[in-house]
Amino acid sequence: MSTETNTDTEPSAESSTGPLPPVAPEVLAEAVENLTGRLRKKLDAAIEGCAAGAARADDGSVTVRFGEDALVTLRPGPAGTVTAAEQAVCTCLLAPRCLHRAAVLGAAPLADPDRPPHPDADADADADAASASASVPDGRAESQAGVGAVGPSSAGRVGSGAGPGSSPDGPEPAAEVLTAARLRAAAALWQAAAEALAAGVTAGGAVVQAELLRAAHTARLAGLPRAEAAALRVVRGLRAARERSGAHRLGDLTGAFRELLHIAGLLASGTAGPALTGTVRRDYRPGGSLRVYGMCREPVLSATGYGGVVTHLLAPDGARHSVSDVRPGGLARARGAGSASVALGGAALDHAGLARGGLRIAGATVSADGRLGAGRGVQATPLRGIPWTEEPAAALFGRPAAEAVAAQLADRDTDPDGAAPALLGCEVTVVGAAGEDLLVREVRADAPLLRLRAAHPHPELPHTANLRRIAAHPGLVLRVLGRPDLDRAATLRPLAVGPVPGAEYTLRLPEEWLGRADLGYDLLQGSHFPPGTAAAPGAPAAEGPDLLADSPLWRVRRLLESGVAGGRRAVAEAARAAEPVTAYRPLRRAGFTAAAELAAALAAEADRRPRDPFGRLKDPSPDGYARAWLAASTHLAAAERYLVAASWS
Numbered sequence: 001m002s003t004e005t006n007t008d009t010e011p012s013a014e015s016s017t018g019p020l021p022p023v024a025p026e027v028l029a030e031a032v033e034n035l036t037g038r039l040r041k042k043l044d045a046a047i048e049g050c051a052a053g054a055a056r057a058d059d060g061s062v063t064v065r066f067g068e069d070a071l072v073t074l075r076p077g078p079a080g081t082v083t084a085a086e087q088a089v090c091t092c093l094l095a096p097r098c099l100h101r102a103a104v105l106g107a108a109p110l111a112d113p114d115r116p117p118h119p120d121a122d123a124d125a126d127a128d129a130a131s132a133s134a135s136v137p138d139g140r141a142e143s144q145a146g147v148g149a150v151g152p153s154s155a156g157r158v159g160s161g162a163g164p165g166s167s168p169d170g171p172e173p174a175a176e177v178l179t180a181a182r183l184r185a186a187a188a189l190w191q192a193a194a195e196a197l198a199a200g201v202t203a204g205g206a207v208v209q210a211e212l213l214r215a216a217h218t219a220r221l222a223g224l225p226r227a228e229a230a231a232l233r234v235v236r237g238l239r240a241a242r243e244r245s246g247a248h249r250l251g252d253l254t255g256a257f258r259e260l261l262h263i264a265g266l267l268a269s270g271t272a273g274p275a276l277t278g279t280v281r282r283d284y285r286p287g288g289s290l291r292v293y294g295m296c297r298e299p300v301l302s303a304t305g306y307g308g309v310v311t312h313l314l315a316p317d318g319a320r321h322s323v324s325d326v327r328p329g330g331l332a333r334a335r336g337a338g339s340a341s342v343a344l345g346g347a348a349l350d351h352a353g354l355a356r357g358g359l360r361i362a363g364a365t366v367s368a369d370g371r372l373g374a375g376r377g378v379q380a381t382p383l384r385g386i387p388w389t390e391e392p393a394a395a396l397f398g399r400p401a402a403e404a405v406a407a408q409l410a411d412r413d414t415d416p417d418g419a420a421p422a423l424l425g426c427e428v429t430v431v432g433a434a435g436e437d438l439l440v441r442e443v444r445a446d447a448p449l450l451r452l453r454a455a456h457p458h459p460e461l462p463h464t465a466n467l468r469r470i471a472a473h474p475g476l477v478l479r480v481l482g483r484p485d486l487d488r489a490a491t492l493r494p495l496a497v498g499p500v501p502g503a504e505y506t507l508r509l510p511e512e513w514l515g516r517a518d519l520g521y522d523l524l525q526g527s528h529f530p531p532g533t534a535a536a537p538g539a540p541a542a543e544g545p546d547l548l549a550d551s552p553l554w555r556v557r558r559l560l561e562s563g564v565a566g567g568r569r570a571v572a573e574a575a576r577a578a579e580p581v582t583a584y585r586p587l588r589r590a591g592f593t594a595a596a597e598l599a600a601a602l603a604a605e606a607d608r609r610p611r612d613p614f615g616r617l618k619d620p621s622p623d624g625y626a627r628a629w630l631a632a633s634t635h636l637a638a639a640e641r642y643l644v645a646a647s648w649s
Contacts, residue, residue, distance in 0.1 A: 020054050020062055020104065021076040022111035024083045025232065026217040031088070031102040032210035039099045043106060044205040046099050050107035064104045066092075072104040081111045106206045109305070110213075110236060113220060113228065178270055185222035186267030189215040189231060193260045194626035196234065200567025201241040201253075209235045226276055227267060230260040241565075251557075254564045258633045261626055284373035287364035292321050292372075293386045295393060295423065296481055296496035297355040299334040299456055299520040300326050307333030309340070311351045312423060312495070313359075313372075318392050320422060321370040325351065331460055338521040344372060345380030352521070356514040358383030369420070387515040388425070388479060389501050396425035397479055401442055401450070401492070402648040405484050409645050424492075425481045426450075427500050433471035436464055443477065443500075448490055448647065452480065455493040456520060463494075466519045470497070473529055477503040481516070487640075489548040489647035494519055505530050547643045552586040556599045556636045560629065568606050568625055575603035595639060598632040 035043065053064050062074045070092040076082050082105070090101040178186075192215035199208050216231035237253035239245075266272040292313035300308045308326030315321060323344055325337050339352045347359055360381045365373035386393055404424040428440035431449065438452040454463035470476065482494035498516035499506040509517055509528055517524060563571040584596035605628040610618045 019056075020051055020064075020108035021074055022081045023074075023088075023105050023108040024081060024111050025113065025213040025235075027082055027085055027088065028102075028105045028108075028110070029210045029213040029217060030085060031096070031105050032207060033214065034097040035099065035102055036097075039102075040207045042099055043102060043207060046103035047106045047206060050104050054104075064100075066100045070098075070100045072100050074104065074108070082108070083111070102206075106210075110232060110239075112232075178267065178272065179222075182222045182224060183268060183270065185215070185218045185224060186227065186264050186272075189219050189224075189227055190261070190264040190268045190626070191215070191623075193231070193234070193257070193264055194622040196238070197257055197261070197563070197626055197629060198568040198622035200563065200570060201238060201565050203567055204238045205242065209238055224267060224276075227260075227263050230256070230263050234260050250561050250565060254561050254633065255637075257564055258630065258637065261630045262634065265627075265630065284365035284367050284371075284375070287361075287366035287372075290321070290361045290364045290366075290372075291316055291358065291383065292361065293358040293383070293393065294355040295388075295396075296516065297338055297351050297518050297521060298495050299338065299461055300324070301331060301334050301456060301458060301461075302326075305330050307331060307335075307337065309334065309337040309351050311342070311354050313354075314392050314396075316392055318395060319370065321366070321372055323351075323354065323372050331458065335460065338518075342380075344374050345378040347380035347382060349382050353382075355518060356512075356516070357385040385514050388481075388498050389515065393425075396423070396481065397427060399424075400444055400447075401426040401484075402447075405486075405648045406645060408484065409486065409641070421483050421486055423481055423483055423495070425479060426492075427477065427479050430470060430474050430476040430478070432474050433468070436467070438467045438471045440480070448649070451488070451491045452482070452494050453485065453488075453491055454519075455482070455495055461520055462523045463519050466497075466517070466522075466524050467494070469524050469529075475505055476529070477506045479516075484648075486644055489546050489644055547647045548640055551592075551643060552590050553592060553595060553636060553639055553643075555584065555587060556595050556632060559599055559602065560633050560636065563602075563606070563629060568622065571603060571606035571629075572609075575607045592639065595632075595635060598628075598635050602628040602632045 032040070032043065050064050054062050055064070056062050060076065060080075062076075064072045066072070070090060072088070072090045074082050075087045075089075077084075077087065082088055085096065088101055088105055089095065090098050092098050092100055095101055189212075192211045196204055196208050196212055212231050212235050216228045216235075219225075219227040219231070233256040234253070237248070237256050240248035241250070241253060263272075263276055266276060292315050295312045295314050297309050297311045300306070300310055305328055306326050307329045308324065310322050310324045310326075313321040313323065323342060325340055325343065327333060329336075337351065339350050342349045342351055342354050344359070345361060345363075347354075349357060349359070360383055361372070362379045363375070363377040365375050365378060367373065388394065388397065401424055404422075408421055408424075427443040428450065429443055431439040431441055433439070434451065436454065436457070440450050440452055441447050442450060452467060454467055456463050470478070477500045479498045479500055480492065480494045481496045481498075482492045485491040485493050496516045496518050497507065499509060507517070507524075507528055508530060509515060513522070517528070559571060559574060562574060566573075584599055587593070587596035587599070602625075605625050608624070612618055
């Protein structure tokens with residue numbers, strides 16, 4: 001018989017292996033909660049190797065063997081997800097409160113809660129471009145962009161210019177009265193998030209993650225889906241960081257912590273607006289009759305295994321719309337969906353045809369962000385597509401990029417939901433390559449250099465290869481349709497390119513492409529470029545200074561990210577290594593006074609560990625540290641957005 005004394009044995013691989021099925025967050029949280037303190041200390045070590053030892057049976061179940069007598073079996077439901085505790089069983093004596101079962105559940109990917117069925121389903125990657133936030137709304141000194149820190153016990157402000165309703169995405173709408181259950185759920189989520197932040201990646205193992213998942217599930221039951229979604233993003237980020245996944249980005253995890261603490265803090269303090277308490281489901285409303293024309297299509301890849309395509313559309317009045325087809329399948333799904341049929345009102349079009357065609361839709365349903373629904377009453381008839389030289393597409397290229405970006409940043413100040421940056425068009429001249437990126441200059445007087453960065457850098461998608469081919473033709477003039485990257489200075493994520501009307505040295509695309517190439521699906525060839533070289537390309541222009549990277553704000557960013565990676569202890573050690581006044585003197589010299597003060601306050605709070613005469617901590621709560629970290633992080637985000645806005649002009 002198996003006992004828990006040998007539970008740290010590596011799981012043995014069987015003859016045929018298969019991936020572990022997704023597990024509902026609450027199932028994992030309950031399994032970890034049922035472990036004893038001694039077994040929790042062994043959980044992280046037990047999780048290692050579980051996925052490699054998984055074997056899938058013909059009936060769809062997945063087994064992982066530990067030693068000779070312990071066999072864990074997962075039997076996912078019809079949707080392929082483990083959603084109930086009884087779907088995970090172990091043969092050992094301590095089951096279901098055993099380490100084997102908790103380890104296998106901890107090694108499995110997290111399932112997305114209550115994901116609506118396709119074709120209107122949304123993958124997490126659909127909102128990847130929506131993570132950018134608004135810039136400081138005007139050109140006042142940086143010290144006036146201070147942002148308040150909030151927590152369950154305080155909605156006060158740190159720095160200047162912030163009140164109880166302040167937000168990293170602009171002013172919050174009027175607060176609504178929260179129920180006692182929601183306040184308790186938000187307070188628990190704040191506490192779990194603060195504990196996870198204080199632990200950092202190094203100590204943020206399965207137990208810390210389970211506490212976050214438990215709090216996220218409580219928030220879900222209380223009707224706080226945005227708070228739950230933010231917590232799940234943090235847990236996935238912690239997992240990716242600890243697994244050293246190639247998809248992990250420390251900056252992304254830092255942003256996820258900032259969002260979670262911001263949402264939980266406002267909710268727990270009772271100052272949250274309706275945007276933080278509403279549903280994350282996309283509500284579709286009647287849109288009547290519509291005519292829409294395809295602009296381009298974009299592959300979608302999600303870290304949670306979803307893949308597909310989004311086709312961007314434009315109405316005659318300039319309204320932006322889109323049709324998505326995102327389902328489980330990852331890269332293969334993203335590549336194949338580009339030519340899959342459009343599931344909208346029986347339209348006899350695929351996404352490749354829709355990107356260069358159009359639709360007349362009767363009984364349309366439209367979400368707040370322009371997504372078109374595929375309800376039963378929707379009927380669609382194909383229309384002839386329009387080239388970019390005709391209205392309404394031509395209007396996209398008639399506005400300076402700096403002006404369009406400034407308008408989007410201004411809209412962000414009044415949009416707490418943080419909608420994805422809208423597509424913008426511009427005419428540019430190719431300057432040359434900068435690593436994997438492409439440097440271009442907008443065809444207008446005194447235009448700054450712009451950096452075109454692959455919208456999806458996966459090597460199996462043609463974005464990077466297409467940019468590399470374009471970079472080999474300095475002086476080439478072309479039209480670019482893309483999404484501005486509001487987290488980087490003067491950076492555009494191009495989705496499609498086309499020739500400039502009347503230009504001699506420009507692209508020469510096939511007639512059936514209707515004057516544009518989708519960079520995520522169409523592969524540019526040598527015949528698509530003009531022969532020879534530009535008339536007088538001249539020497540490549542030197543890349544100008546990067547307002548964001550060259551500013552001393554990197555000191556604050558490094559402090560915040562070191563806290564996420566190494567926890568509170570790492571920030572405290574950094575504070576002891578250098579005098580705060582000396583460390584942040586460059587910030588003060590550059591005028592970033594508030595940033596220096598907030599960073600110094602964070603370092604001091606991280607190192608504040610008062611003890612009683614018996615050596616015990618007087619205040620073991622991480623609440624004060626989390627508030628100080630959130631204040632510095634939110635202020636940094638606002639200052640960086642201001643610099644990004646300035647880089648486009």
